[in-house]
Amino acid sequence: MKSIIRIIVVMTLVISSAYAQDFQGEATYKTQRSVDIKLDSTSNPGMTSDIQKQMQAMLKKQFQKTYTLSFNKEASIYKEEESLAPPQVGGSDFQVMVVDAGGSDVLYKNTKNKIYTDQKDTMGKVFLVKDDIEKIDWKLEKETKFIGQYQCFKATYVKMVPKPSTFSGISVNEQIEEKDEEENEPEMIERVVTAWYTLEVPVNNGPAMYQGLPGLILEVHDGKLNIVCSKVIINPESKIEILEPSKGKEVNREDYDKIMEKKRKEMLERYAPRNGRRNGESIEIRIGG
Numbered sequence: 322m323k324s325i326i327r328i329i330v331v332m333t334l335v336i337s338s339a340y341a342q343d344f345q346g347e348a349t350y351k352t353q354r355s356v357d358i359k360l361d362s363t364s365n366p367g368m369t370s371d372i373q374k375q376m377q378a379m380l381k382k383q384f385q386k387t388y389t390l391s392f393n394k395e396a397s398i399y400k401e402e403e404s405l406a407p408p409q410v411g412g413s414d415f416q417v418m419v420v421d422a423g424g425s426d427v428l429y430k431n432t433k434n435k436i437y438t439d440q441k442d443t444m445g446k447v448f449l450v451k452d453d454i455e456k457i458d459w460k461l462e463k464e465t466k467f468i469g470q471y472q473c474f475k476a477t478y479v480k481m482v483p484k485p486s487t488f489s490g491i492s493v494n495e496q497i498e499e500k501d502e503e504e505n506e507p508e509m510i511e512r513v514v515t516a517w518y519t520l521e522v523p524v525n526n527g528p529a530m531y532q533g534l535p536g537l538i539l540e541v542h543d544g545k546l547n548i549v550c551s552k553v554i555i556n557p558e559s560k561i562e563i564l565e566p567s568k569g570k571e572v573n574r575e576d577y578d579k580i581m582e583k584k585r586k587e588m589l590e591r592y593a594p595r596n597g598r599r600n601g602e603s604i605e606i607r608i609g610g
Contacts, residue, residue: 345393345561348537349552350528354384355545390528391561392537397526398563399428429565430454432525432532440566441577444584447569450577457533459516466517468539468550473517476534480514482544483507515542522553 387402427440432454439450462475484507516531517540527538528548539550572580 344524344556345391346522346524346537346553346555347557347561348390348392348522348528348539348550348554350388350390350548350550352384352386352388352528353547388528390526391563392524392526393561393563394524395433396429396431396563396565397524399430399528401426427566428529429563430526430530430532431565437530438565440569443581448577448580449566449569449571450574451571452574454530454532457531459534461534468517468519469553471519471521471539471553473519473539474536476516476518478514479511481509482512484510512544514544516540522555 389400389402391398391400426442429438429440431437435454435456437452437454441448441450457478459476459478462477464475466473466475514531516527516534516538518527518534518536518538520536522537523535524537525534526532527534528541528550531538531541531548537553539553541548
């Protein structure tokens with residue numbers, strides 16, 4: 322009898338292991354971020370109401386994106402679907418620069434080993450941002466709802482983010498001075514992030530850098546950023562390859578952020594006034610957090 326029980330246990334473990342290796346899926350996500358632009362046309366003569374409308378339309382399209390999450394029990398690839406470039410807004414009196422800290426070219430996550438590799442093509446240079454996945458202290462709530470056919474459960478966590486500026490994340494930079502190099506630390510406030518996950522897809526993964534729940538995350542609300550899953554395919558006919566990106570200069574997250582901050586200041590200085598003359602204004606739209 323003990324031998325029979327031992328055989329049954331071994332077979333169960335083998336079947337479970339095989340299921341874990343073969344279990345795959347794809348989830349499609351739509352992202353949207355709301356940005357309000359309200360600039361004084363008196364202090365910014367080039368910023369007419371028509372230009373502001375063009376900027377609103379440009380940003381709306383810029384932040385409406387579609388991503389595919391390919392996953393198995395241990396790892397995933399999160400990648401933006403190719404689309405036409407958004408319209409650009411600018412003129413002789415000003416330039417618009419969008420700094421998006423939230424997007425990724427190819428984001429690989431291994432939730433078993435708790436590491437990620439974020440391949441980014443930034444200004445013509447490819448980086449491999451490699452670091453540990455930070456643990457999210459999720460609080461499992463009681464609320465439930467259906468997203469499509471999937472019953473989902475609510476989870477929340479609190480994170481610290483910079484306090485929004487007067488222009489809701491939009492700053493008008495008219496000049497760059499040396500004292501800007503020693504910027505004061507921004508005031509931080511709490512933000513509640515809400516996610517909805519389903520136990521019917523048993524992976525502790527989700528879009529972007531949201532993970533760590535007992536089921537696939539199908540929806541996220543993080544400030545002005547909304548991510549909603551529109552389709553899930555489990556075990557598609559074609560086998561999915563989930564390979565860690567390997568092309569690019571390897572850096573950790575801290576070093577990459579320093580590089581991006583340096584590039585941002587270089588771009589702002591390019592449009593700064595020289596010898597007391599105004600070469601126009603640069604409108605910097607910083608997205609992230």
